Structures are given as C-alpha cells and as structure tokens.
Amino acid sequence: MNIKKITILLFLVSAGINAIAQDYFIKGKDTVFCQQLEFKLNAQEYLKSVKYTDERGNASTITDRFELLDIITIYQGGIYLDKIPLKANKPDSYIRYTIRAVDGKLRVYLAEQGYVHNPNPNFSGPSGIYRFFLKMPDGTYYKINSKKNMKTYIIPYLKQCSEFNKSYKGDFSSKEDPFMEMIRLYNSLCK
Numbered sequence: 001m002n003i004k005k006i007t008i009l010l011f012l013v014s015a016g017i018n019a020i021a022q023d024y025f026i027k028g029k030d031t032v033f034c035q036q037l038e039f040k041l042n043a044q045e046y047l048k049s050v051k052y053t054d055e056r057g058n059a060s061t062i063t064d065r066f067e068l069l070d071i072i073t074i075y076q077g078g079i080y081l082d083k084i085p086l087k088a089n090k091p092d093s094y095i096r097y098t099i100r101a102v103d104g105k106l107r108v109y110l111a112e113q114g115y116v117h118n119p120n121p122n123f124s125g126p127s128g129i130y131r132f133f134l135k136m137p138d139g140t141y142y143k144i145n146s147k148k149n150m151k152t153y154i155i156p157y158l159k160q161c162s163e164f165n166k167s168y169k170g171d172f173s174s175k176e177d178p179f180m181e182m183i184r185l186y187n188s189l190c191k
Contacts, residue, residue, distance in 0.1 A: 025050065026073040037076050045096040045111075047071060069095075084109050088133050088141040088149075098131060102180050104187030107135040108144070110176060132176065134183070145174050158182075161190035 023037040033055045040048040047068040051061045062068055074081040080100035085091040102108035111131045132144045134154060142149040155172050159165055164186050173179055 023076045025052070025071050025075070027067075027071045037074070039074060039076075039081075041097060045098065047097060050074075082107075082109070084131075084133060084135070085141055086131070088131075088143040091139075091141060096131070102183045102187070104184070105137055105190065106183050106187055108180055108183050109133045109135065110180075132174075132179075144179055147174075150174055158186055161186065163189040 022033075024031050024033045025037065025039075026032075032052065034052040035055060035057065036051075036053040038051045042048050049061060049063045050068065050071065051059075053059045062071075069083075072083045074097070080103060081097050082100050083095050084098050086094040086096050096111070098109045098111045100107055101110040109131060110133075133141045134144050135141050136157065142153050144150070144154070150172065158168075158172075167189060168182065168185060170178060170182055172182070
C-alpha cells in the first residue's frame with residue numbers, strides 16, 4: 001500500500017470516528033469527543049454531573065465540583081452550552097451555564113427564568129435571572145439591554161466593520177430577535 005492510500009484510509013477512519021463522536025465538551029484546553037454525553041444542571045444552572053462515553057468507548061462520570069468548573073463548553077445535538085458570568089460586569093464572580101443563542105465572532109447568550117430554547121430536558125429549567133449578553137472576541141461580556149453598553153461599546157464596535165456598515169439598515173435595537181439577527185449578519189460579514 002502506498003503513502004497516498006494510507007493517508008486516505010487514515011482520513012476516512014478519522015472522519016468516521018468524528019462522525020460518530022459529534023458531541024463533545026471542552027475542559028480547560030482539552031476537547032473530549034463523546035459517543036454518549038449526558039449532563040445535569042442544578043436549579044442555579046451549575047453543572048451537577050457530566051456522564052460520557054468517549055470515542056474509544058470508555059465510560060466516565062465527573063461529579064467533582066472543581067473538575068466540573070473546568071468545563072467551559074458542552075456541545076450536544078447542535079447546541080452549545082457555555083460557562084458565562086452571572087453578571088456581565090463581574091466576569092470573575094458567580095457563573096452559570098447558558099445556551100449560546102448566536103455563534104460566531106460575536107456570541108449572544110440569552111436566558112431568563114422559565115425560558116426554554118430546546119425541549120431537551122438537559123437544557124430546561126428556571127434561571128432566576130434574565131441574562132442577555134454579548135461576548136466580544138477579547139472575552140469581554142456586555143449586557144445588551146443596557147442603553148449605555150449599546151451606545152458606548154456595542155454599536156461603535158459593530159460600525160468598525162465596513163461591510164456591516166454598508167449592509168445593515170436597522171436601528172440597532174436591543175430587543176432579542178432583531179439584535180440576534182443583527183449579530184448574525186455581523187458574524188457573516190465581518191471575520
């Protein structure tokens with residue numbers, strides 16, 4: 001067998017493994033691809049446990065509180081659940097795991113008490129507080145429904161992209177649906 005055939009074979013085997021193990025979580029700097037992935041959140045949206053079978057078939061469960069805090073993202077069935085601050089202006093304080101409503105260079109997180117993005121029971125439950133945040137590429141979070149943040153930080157940042165400026169004809173609304181559409185447009189135009 002020549003090198004080209006071996007390379008193609010290895011690629012196909014690798015693609016097959018990744019197709020089976022599409023769900024994953026990111027713990028620190030490591031990505032763990034999973035054949036099966038289950039997790040539980042408590043009422044405050046902290047991770048209680050993560051149970052998974054890795055792509056090699058090894059089953060594990062994480063219940064240690066400090067180990068769980070190292071998990072920054074869970075991807076399951078096309079949905080991202082990220083560890084974000086409870087308050088945008090206090091990123092090093094309390095955290096919650098929240099569904100990423102918009103993905104890309106700019107990320108939008110939306111959660112409110114009783115708000116359900118997906119009927120999957122892993123993603124349901126009350127949060128007790130309304131969060132509508134924008135995560136910037138530098139890791140800074142801004143509360144979107146704050147007029148000051150919109151005028152001082154968010155709108156000026158968006159306007160720095162000439163392609164977005166040419167295309168966007170909206171009013172820079174902080175309402176959920178128009179804002180998320182605006183950010184999707186930005187992410188599609190501005191890399």
